[in-house]
Amino acid sequence: MSTLFLVDCDEKEVAKVLSGFESIKENFERVISVINLHDLFQHLYQDRIQTFPNNWNYETSVSMAILGSQTYDIRQLVSLRDRFVPTFNLRFVTLNGPVSHWEQVSKSITKEQKLCKSRIIRMNHWMNHHHDESDIKVHEDCPESDSCEYNLYTMLNHLTNAHRANNEANNTIPSIINDIEFAKILSNYDHELESLPHGLPDKEYYINLFNDWNFSALNLTTRQLIIGGFHLLSTLAEQANIEIPENDLLLLLFTLEASYHQINRFHNFKHAIDVMQATWNLCKILLPGNHELTLLICLAAIGHDIGHPGTNNSLFGDECDLSKLFKKTSVLENFHFQMFNEIIKTIWPSVLELSAGTLDGRKHHEISEDDCIIKKAILATDMSFHANYVQVLSDKTRSEITTMEIISFILKAADISNVTRPLDVSAKWAFLITLEFKDCANLQTYKEAHEHLFSCEPLPLGELEELRIIDGNGDKDDDMSFEMELNDNIMKEPFQLSALLEKYPMIPKGQLFFINTFAFQFFNKLSAQFPDLKFLIDNINANKEYWLSQTE
Numbered sequence: 001m002s003t004l005f006l007v008d009c010d011e012k013e014v015a016k017v018l019s020g021f022e023s024i025k026e027n028f029e030r031v032i033s034v035i036n037l038h039d040l041f042q043h044l045y046q047d048r049i050q051t052f053p054n055n056w057n058y059e060t061s062v063s064m065a066i067l068g069s070q071t072y073d074i075r076q077l078v079s080l081r082d083r084f085v086p087t088f089n090l091r092f093v094t095l096n097g098p099v100s101h102w103e104q105v106s107k108s109i110t111k112e113q114k115l116c117k118s119r120i121i122r123m124n125h126w127m128n129h130h131h132d133e134s135d136i137k138v139h140e141d142c143p144e145s146d147s148c149e150y151n152l153y154t155m156l157n158h159l160t161n162a163h164r165a166n167n168e169a170n171n172t173i174p175s176i177i178n179d180i181e182f183a184k185i186l187s188n189y190d191h192e193l194e195s196l197p198h199g200l201p202d203k204e205y206y207i208n209l210f211n212d213w214n215f216s217a218l219n220l221t222t223r224q225l226i227i228g229g230f231h232l233l234s235t236l237a238e239q240a241n242i243e244i245p246e247n248d249l250l251l252l253l254f255t256l257e258a259s260y261h262q263i264n265r266f267h268n269f270k271h272a273i274d275v276m277q278a279t280w281n282l283c284k285i286l287l288p289g290n291h292e293l294t295l296l297i298c299l300a301a302i303g304h305d306i307g308h309p310g311t312n313n314s315l316f317g318d319e320c321d322l323s324k325l326f327k328k329t330s331v332l333e334n335f336h337f338q339m340f341n342e343i344i345k346t347i348w349p350s351v352l353e354l355s356a357g358t359l360d361g362r363k364h365h366e367i368s369e370d371d372c373i374i375k376k377a378i379l380a381t382d383m384s385f386h387a388n389y390v391q392v393l394s395d396k397t398r399s400e401i402t403t404m405e406i407i408s409f410i411l412k413a414a415d416i417s418n419v420t421r422p423l424d425v426s427a428k429w430a431f432l433i434t435l436e437f438k439d440c441a442n443l444q445t446y447k448e449a450h451e452h453l454f455s456c457e458p459l460p461l462g463e464l465e466e467l468r469i470i471d472g473n474g475d476k477d478d479d480m481s482f483e484m485e486l487n488d489n490i491m492k493e494p495f496q497l498s499a500l501l502e503k504y505p506m507i508p509k510g511q512l513f514f515i516n517t518f519a520f521q522f523f524n525k526l527s528a529q530f531p532d533l534k535f536l537i538d539n540i541n542a543n544k545e546y547w548l549s550q551t552e
């Protein structure tokens with residue numbers, strides 16, 4: 001669902017300007033007037049934490065902000081978007097712009113809306129689209145870019161714009177963002193905890209929740225994920241003796257949430273929180289009392305999949321710009337790290353010194369980026385190096401394993417820890433990754449069938465219509481009906497695993513394949529080296545037994 005924001009606009013004047021362009025208004029489901037940009041961003045963050053199914057995610061459609069009387073620098077606004085709500089498809093237009101701009105908006109907005117309605121086309125766009133020189137020229141001459149693709153999220157845009165914008169802004173947090181009271185936003189939506197309406201409720205509750213291997217991030221709302229993440233990180237920061245003001249830490253969590261695609265089946269902010277929770281619990285066992293490292297690895301965990309397109313490295317192909325940029329190695333993982341690094345540089349820069357200096361006391365400026373602990377931890381999640389980690393666990397004795405290797409094992413283990421959770425929790429993650437794999441297969445199939453449509457060239461409208469995708473199960477490529485089904489039938493407690501398996505009978509085989517090919521070996525060797533982790537392999541064995549019983 002898309003929103004037309006009127007920022008400091010006289011509504012009569014808007015009506016007058018748009019009267020010549022009726023088709024523009026038809027593209028928006030609601031119109032909201034806000035008094036200034038601060039209120040606009042507050043509204044965006046507020047919408048993102050609505051409970052699922054969340055119609056107002058700013059990803060399945062394009063929203064637009066019309067800017068009224070004041071003079072605005074559109075480039076700066078685009079850069080704010082790219083730094084603080086990067087996955088949002090949000091377009092800025094000044095009310096008093098020339099008629100030619102409105103003509104362009106009118107021409108491109110319908111197409112933009114269509115492009116981001118299809119899951120497969122959208123994923124392809126995120127991964128492969130770049131702006132050619134003519135787009136950039138248009139943008140420089142005329143800040144309200146008439147290139148429609150400019151307003152839709154792409155990974156390359158995220159990378160180049162956030163980097164450039166951070167450099168230009170000298171990594172400071174602009175007051176439009178800094179003045180937002182995030183605790184207030186959270187308490188405005190305090191449906192579940194109405195008895196505690198003020199501030200950030202219940203630290204003890206969330207720490208206890210996160211302290212348990214039965215934890216399921218899938219049962220939490222976005223708001224709860226943010227509050228839980230806040231309490232965990234603030235506890236870890238306190239233990240590590242590193243300060244961050246409450247509002248900055250909340251900004252970090254809201255920015256991270258808005259940097260993950262909320263609409264991904266598996267690789268979304270829930271996965272980020274799940275991996276951070278697992279990481280914390282593993283740190284307590286493998287690095288007891290090492291508070292600085294624990295904070296760093298937990299941060300790496302929450303940032304480890306930023307901007308994940310819900311696909312995998314092999315779908316990028318050698319000719320893709322991102323592949324070339326990262327020399328065809330760990331393309332996604334390098335991307336996640338770069339994007340996380342930009343966020344941390346702005347919101348919590350002191351952590352970077354810690355990240356560079358914790359292992360051997362060197363100062364930040366003496367350390368190359370490749371020595372950064374956060375980077376090493378994130379790169380360890382690339383499954384193409386899985387066999388190397390298993391080899392290290394096989395070849396070395398406990399005393400030969402280095403701290404850096406332990407850090408890598410922790411994040412790697414946490415990343416695939418869903419198979420080590422109790423069955424009911426594990427099965428829900430299995431379901432979600434199965435759906436994501438189906439999307440990947442669809443993307444591959446459609447790329448082969450419609451090769452000419454998947455280049456960076458703008459798609460003709462007729463061909464877009466044709467590409468409304470019906471997948472192998474006859475399910476429509478429709479985000480909202482999926483969300484409803486997820487909420488009403490699948491994630492609802494008490495969880496009915498047998499009903500889920502009836503509808504998705506391929507899950508057990510998929511889980512057995514993943515466990516037998518990757519997870520068992522790794523967790524078996526890990527718990528042989530670190531016997532306190534035996535519960536991980538016990539859970540895998542129990543889950544494996546269940547999946548086997550479902551294939552007989």
Ligand SMILES: Nc1ncnc2c1ncn2[C@@H]1O[C@@H]2COP(=O)(O)O[C@H]2[C@H]1O
Pocket residue numbers: 381382383415416418419429430433510511514
């Ligand atoms: N339960 C699971 N079943 C199958 N594959 C999984 C499961 N959990 C994680 N994976 C895979 O392991 C990969 C780890 O890296 P990614 O998160 O990029 O993508 C993940 C999936 O491809």
